[in-house]
Structures are given as C-alpha cells and as structure tokens.
Amino acid sequence: MISDFEETGYSLRSKIYHRLKNAILDGVYKPGESLIEMKLAKELGVSRTPIREAIRQLELEGLVSSIPNKGVVVEGVTMQDVEDIYDIRKMIEGLAARWAAEKITDEQLKELKDILDLMEFFTDKENVEKFSELDSKFHEIIFKASNSRPLESVLSNFHHFIQRARLVSVKTKGRIACSLEEHRRIYEALAAHDPDAAEKAMTEHVGYAKMNLSPYFEKQKT
Numbered sequence: 001m002i003s004d005f006e007e008t009g010y011s012l013r014s015k016i017y018h019r020l021k022n023a024i025l026d027g028v029y030k031p032g033e034s035l036i037e038m039k040l041a042k043e044l045g046v047s048r049t050p051i052r053e054a055i056r057q058l059e060l061e062g063l064v065s066s067i068p069n070k071g072v073v074v075e076g077v078t079m080q081d082v083e084d085i086y087d088i089r090k091m092i093e094g095l096a097a098r099w100a101a102e103k104i105t106d107e108q109l110k111e112l113k114d115i116l117d118l119m120e121f122f123t124d125k126e127n128v129e130k131f132s133e134l135d136s137k138f139h140e141i142i143f144k145a146s147n148s149r150p151l152e153s154v155l156s157n158f159h160h161f162i163q164r165a166r167l168v169s170v171k172t173k174g175r176i177a178c179s180l181e182e183h184r185r186i187y188e189a190l191a192a193h194d195p196d197a198a199e200k201a202m203t204e205h206v207g208y209a210k211m212n213l214s215p216y217f218e219k220q221k222t
Helices: 010-025 037-044 048-060 079-103 106-124 128-145 149-161 163-171 175-191 195-211 214-221
Strands: 064-067 071-074
Touching (some): 010 048, 037 048, 079 128, 079 175, 106 175, 149 163
Antiparallel strands (some): 064 071
C-alpha cells in the first residue's frame, strides 16, 4: 500500500493520475502492456474509482487506449512522438527565448546564473542526473520569463513527455560538456537582452540535443 495516497478527493485522484503518468513516461509500464484496474487499486491501496478516473485522463492524452476484449493498453510515447516534439520545440522554444530576452527580470537572470554555476559543478563531477534536473529548471525559468502562459504550458508539457529521451540524450558521451556551453550561450544572449541571439542559441541547443537521440531510439527498438 502506498501511504502517500491516503488523502481523499481531488488530491487523491490527482496523485494517482500523476503517479501512473510518470510510470508510463519513465517506462515502468511499457507500450503494449495492459493496465488492470483491480491490480493497480491493490498496489496503490485505493478503490478502483480514482484509478478509473486517472486512466480516463491518460486516455484523453493518448498515453493509453481502450481496446475491445483486451482492456486498457499502454501506448506511451512513440519514437515518432519524440521526433515530432523535438522539431516543434526548435520552433516554439526559440520563440520562448526570443520573448524572454525582451522581458526577463534581473531576478530571473540571477536564478539562471546560479543554475548555470551548479551545472558547471555537476559537469565537473560527471553527475548527469543532477545536470539533467538543473537543465529542466533552466528551461522552466526561460518559459516563465517569456511571460506567455500558453507557451509556458505547452513547453512544460513537452518537456515532461520526453523526460526519458532528454536524459538519454544528455548521457551521450561528451554531451554534458557541450550542453553546458550551449546553456552559457543562451544565458549570455538573455543577459544581453538580444532576442535574435537568444532564439538562435536556443534553436541550436534543441537541435544538438535531438542529434544525440540515437541511443534512445535504439533502446526503444529492444
């Protein structure tokens, strides 16, 4: 039984939804695997109702599907989904950087600089997991600095959906050091409030990240 699911109401439904969603995105539940309500309810120590509600939401997002005579099956995030998301990211994350360069505050710039310093520290330590966490925070600040709620929502969702692919990409040999330099260029453009340079630096960064996805696609095939 999972003790942190003892709350009731929306909080309980939300926790179960996020727990199942993360399990799918992290590959705990793999594409083609069946999700059985009764089994999940027993594992999580809850009734079947919040499980059913969470699965319904996951189905709306395309992460699972209901198949006649088979039940609920995990769809997950396909290789094509990942490629599409990276291509879309190149365009709209570049736009986010452009807008952020025009609107970013001194406080947000300081946050980015602090994160950049930590990224350098963990690069020296070759701690890819910590670097990846800081990478996410770095981008989140830029999304927020763009001062566009729709853009921030879309990009945050994209980053969440491809979290495994992003981690595999940054684990590619030599990638972490290159990624650090790319983040430095993004920061310098933002600090200079140069929209063109910020958009260019961000677009190049996402493009380089996509180029390092081969190990992820190989894992998906096995």
